Amino acid sequence: MLEFVEKLTLCPWLLVRSDVTGLRDAGFSDSTILHIILGSAHFNYLNRMADGIGIRFEYQTQVPDASVPSEQQFAKPLATNWGGSMPASSPTSSAWIAFPESDKPIADMEQPYNLHWLMSYNREARDLACEWRSFQLRGTEHLGTRLRSQLALYISGLNYCEYSVYWNQKDLERLGESRRLCEQLASGELPASLPRREQLLFAHAMRLTHEPATTRQEHIQQLRDADMDDHAILQLTMLCSYLSFENRVALALGVPLENETL
Numbered sequence: 001m002l003e004f005v006e007k008l009t010l011c012p013w014l015l016v017r018s019d020v021t022g023l024r025d026a027g028f029s030d031s032t033i034l035h036i037i038l039g040s041a042h043f044n045y046l047n048r049m050a051d052g053i054g055i056r057f058e059y060q061t062q063v064p065d066a067s068v069p070s071e072q073q074f075a076k077p078l079a080t081n082w083g084g085s086m087p088a089s090s091p092t093s094s095a096w097i098a099f100p101e102s103d104k105p106i107a108d109m110e111q112p113y114n115l116h117w118l119m120s121y122n123r124e125a126r127d128l129a130c131e132w133r134s135f136q137l138r139g140t141e142h143l144g145t146r147l148r149s150q151l152a153l154y155i156s157g158l159n160y161c162e163y164s165v166y167w168n169q170k171d172l173e174r175l176g177e178s179r180r181l182c183e184q185l186a187s188g189e190l191p192a193s194l195p196r197r198e199q200l201l202f203a204h205a206m207r208l209t210h211e212p213a214t215t216r217q218e219h220i221q222q223l224r225d226a227d228m229d230d231h232a233i234l235q236l237t238m239l240c241s242y243l244s245f246e247n248r249v250a251l252a253l254g255v256p257l258e259n260e261t262l
Contacts, residue, residue, distance in 0.1 A: 001026070005040045012251040013160035020096040020254065030097040031121040034253070038125055041248040045241045051212035052204070052237035054220060096254035112167045115246075115255050129249075136242045137171065142232035143239065146175045147198070150185055151205050151236075152243055157188040158209045161247040163255045197226040201236060208240040 004019055023033050049055070100120040111130060119126035137152065139145030149171045156164035165186045172182050184191060190202055200222050207215055223233050249255075 001028070001036060005036065008037065008040050008248055008252050009044055012248045015251050015254075017096050017254055020252070033097055034119065034121045037249055037252040038119075038122065041245045041252070044248055045245040048208045048212045048241035048244055049237060051215045052208050052241060053234060054215065054217060094254065094256040096252075112163070112250075112255075113258050115163065115250055115253070118253050118255060119249075132242065133246065136239050140232075140235055142228060143235050146172070146177065147201070148239055149175060150177070150181075151201065151239060153182065153185040154188065154190070154202060155205055155209050155240060155243040156247055157186045158206060159244075159247040159251070161251050163250040163257065164243070164247050166257055197228075200226050201228075204236060205240045208237065209244065 001023065004023055007015060007019065020033060023036070024030070028036070095114070095118055097118065099114075099117055111133070116126050116130055119129060137145065137148050139148060143151075149168055153165060153168040153172055156168050169182045169186055172185075173179070181191065190199075194202065204215075204219065204223065207219065220233060223236070224230075228236070
């Protein structure tokens with residue numbers, strides 16, 4: 001279990017079906033495996049929140065600052081340009097845990113249906129996750145809906161999360177975003193012509209995605225200097241941290257793409 005959690009935390013893009021099969025062979029039920037994944041992914045969210053807004057110990061401590069592992073330690077696959085044209089999968093054939101036979105969520109093809117269906121082993125978590133995703137992608141004064149979807153697609157591309165890439169690209173295309181920009185973001189790339197403010201937002205997103213412990217006060221000050229008040233910085237950090245959660249749940253469950261004729 002701990003080996004699985006370590007892999008889920010440090011390099012979720014390397015998870016394969018046999019990782020989940022190993023948990024099942026060790027005696028964990030599919031419902032328990034979901035709880036392991038949800039708990040681990042949620043702490044990846046919490047850790048990034050703490051690092052991203054500079055939360056420190058509330059008491060005197062001799063605990064040293066966390067060391068930051070180099071990305072070179074973790075083999076990453078070649079970047080893939082998803083392009084929004086991935087074939088739809090059967091909704092019942094290829095997830096790494098079994099889809100629950102009952103309590104099937106209401107089909108809403110504007111939401112990641114299979115992800116929420118797999119989470120139905122924990123209905124409360126499923127319902128909260130649906131609300132959480134909608135909340136994080138809802139536009140605000142400093143982070144509009146399109147910018148939020150751009151950040152979500154970019155982070156999902158950095159994590160090589162095919163499932164979230166597909167859904168976030170759909171969101172952007174509904175908003176009228178160009179296919180070229182979607183392809184760049186889905187590949188973890190940024191246009192060279194981004195305004196300075198957006199460069200800083202995407203840099204914060206990349207830092208929180210791969211090296212959250214490297215966040216420093218000067219990074220926050222740069223965002224302030226770019227007309228981001230502390231409320232807006234909190235919103236940005238919450239969005240980036242949420243994507244860390246969503247990507248890890250989707251990658252760890254091996255969630256297949258939906259057949260949109262459902």
